[in-house]
Structure formats: structure tokens, C-alpha cells
Amino acid sequence: MLFDTHTHIYLPEFDDDREAVVQRAVEAGVSRMMLPNVDVMTIDALQAVLEAYPHLCIGAMGLHPTSVDDDYSSSLDIIEARLDSSPYHAVGEIGIDLYWDKTFLKEQIDAFEMQVRWAAERNMPIIIHCREAFAPIVDVLRRLSYLTPRGVFHSFGGDADDLAVIADLGDFYIGVNGIVTFKNSSLRDMAMTIPLDRLVIETDAPYLAPVPHRGRRNEPAYVRHTAEFMALCRDMSVAELEQTTYDNACRLFGL
Numbered sequence: 001m002l003f004d005t006h007t008h009i010y011l012p013e014f015d016d017d018r019e020a021v022v023q024r025a026v027e028a029g030v031s032r033m034m035l036p037n038v039d040v041m042t043i044d045a046l047q048a049v050l051e052a053y054p055h056l057c058i059g060a061m062g063l064h065p066t067s068v069d070d071d072y073s074s075s076l077d078i079i080e081a082r083l084d085s086s087p088y089h090a091v092g093e094i095g096i097d098l099y100w101d102k103t104f105l106k107e108q109i110d111a112f113e114m115q116v117r118w119a120a121e122r123n124m125p126i127i128i129h130c131r132e133a134f135a136p137i138v139d140v141l142r143r144l145s146y147l148t149p150r151g152v153f154h155s156f157g158g159d160a161d162d163l164a165v166i167a168d169l170g171d172f173y174i175g176v177n178g179i180v181t182f183k184n185s186s187l188r189d190m191a192m193t194i195p196l197d198r199l200v201i202e203t204d205a206p207y208l209a210p211v212p213h214r215g216r217r218n219e220p221a222y223v224r225h226t227a228e229f230m231a232l233c234r235d236m237s238v239a240e241l242e243q244t245t246y247d248n249a250c251r252l253f254g255l
């Protein structure tokens with residue numbers, strides 16, 4: 001049993017063959033998928049997929065940091081209303097991304113903080129997107145530590161020192177995806193040291209397909225490659241890695 005803890009199969013990249021993609025995922029052993037929202041424009045598509053596959057898919061509602069712009073507060077109003085209109089399992093994906101653009105740093109911090117508060121008020125976990133922004137994200141989480149935020153650092157790209165900082169922040173899991181399978185990936189050593197009870201695996205489909213599909217569209221079935229690779233690196237059986245990461249994801253999302 002596999003749990004793809006981060007996938008965007010509601011995006012247009014899957015419009016032509018979504019049913020087949022889901023079928024392949026099930027055949028690969030994926031029995032759960034978490035679908036985090038991106039922005040106001042993606043909500044209806046996300047909702048439609050959640051309704052089409054209720055036993056397979058759970059969702060998260062939030063505003064992605066790369067979608068934070070001048071208009072972010074009206075986006076947040078719409079997204080908060082939608083968060084309460086359906087049974088979502090997390091607030092996400094949220095965070096800070098300074099890789100693409102630093103123009104809206106102040107707004108990104110504000111949007112992140114606001115959404116961490118939503119999650120705390122509803123006792124929900126958060127799904128964190130962190131790209132070249134570890135320090136400001138930790139800053140917000142420390143500032144809001146009295147709310148005991150919890151959740152997952154998805155597509156984690158930090159090092160062992162960052163892992164120690166996260167352990168100190170509280171109840172957080174670490175999401176590893178196909179990047180770990182890339183040749184000469186600097187993540188490999190770090191991924192070996194993630195405490196086993198904090199590890200979850202994901203695809204981030206349609207992005208970041210693992211070896212041997214690197215460079216092509218990613219899909220949930222490929223989470224198996226990451227699971228097998230991680231099991232090999234950590235010198236444990238694939239079955240044990242699957243069961244452990246599945247149980248971790250269920251704990252994370254309250255299933």
C-alpha cells in the first residue's frame with residue numbers, strides 16, 4: 001500500500017487520460033493520494049477529482065506561494081470560504097518561494113502566516129512548499145509556535161541541519177519525492193537520515209518524475225520508484241518502507 005502525499009492530478013496535464021492515470025496508480029499499489037490546491041483558478045477542478053474518487057483522494061485547500069500577488073487578500077477570502085465548504089484534510093499548499101520571484105516576499109509571508117492560523121483554528125495540518133525560503137518559513141512557524149502548527153515539509157530540499165531545526169519546531173513530517181532518485185542527488189544522504197516515523201513519500205505530479213521516467217510527466221504510480229529507491233538506500237524491505245510511510249501519512253492527515 002502506497003500513499004502519494006502530494007499530487008496534482010486535477011491539473012490540465014491530466015485532462016486527456018486522468019482515468020487511466022488513476023487506474024495505473026491503483027495497479028501500482030497506491031491506495032491514497034493527497035491533492036493540494038494551487039490557487040483560486042484550480043479549486044473547481046480539484047473538487048471535481050475529489051468527488052470522482054472519494055475512496056482514493058483527499059484534498060487540501062490553500063493558496064500556493066507562487067500565486068501570491070497584488071490580489072492575494074481577495075484570493076485568500078475565496079479560499080477560506082471554500083476550505084469550510086468541503087471536508088478538506090489539510091491547509092495547502094502554502095509557504096514561501098523565493099526561487100522564482102522575490103517581488104512579493106512581504107505578501108508571501110503574510111499569506112503564509114494567515115493560512116497557518118486557519119489551520120490552527122481548525123486543528124488541521126499544513127502542507128508547506130518551501131523553496132529557497134527555509135529561514136523565513138521557520139521564522140513564521142516560530143512566531144506562531146503558541147498555535148502549535150503541525151504538518152509536512154513537502155518536496156523537502158534541505159540538509160541535516162534543517163532537519164534538526166524542523167524536529168525542534170514540533171509535529172512535522174518530511175516529504176521526499178523523485179528528486180532523491182536523480183543521479184548525484186545531494187538529497188540522498190539527507191533522505192537516509194530522516195527519522196523513519198517522520199518520513200512520507202510523494203510524486204508532486206505532474207512535476208519531478210523519478211528515474212526511470214525523469215523528464216517526462218510524473219504520475220502517482222511512479223511513487224513506487226521513490227519507495228523502492230528509498231528502501232534500497234535505507235537497507236529495509238520495500239514492504240516495510242511502504243507500511244511505515246503509509247501509516248505516517250495517515251497520522252499526518254488524521255485518517
Ligand SMILES: [Zn+2]
Pocket residue numbers: 006008036093204
Ligand atoms: Zn505541489
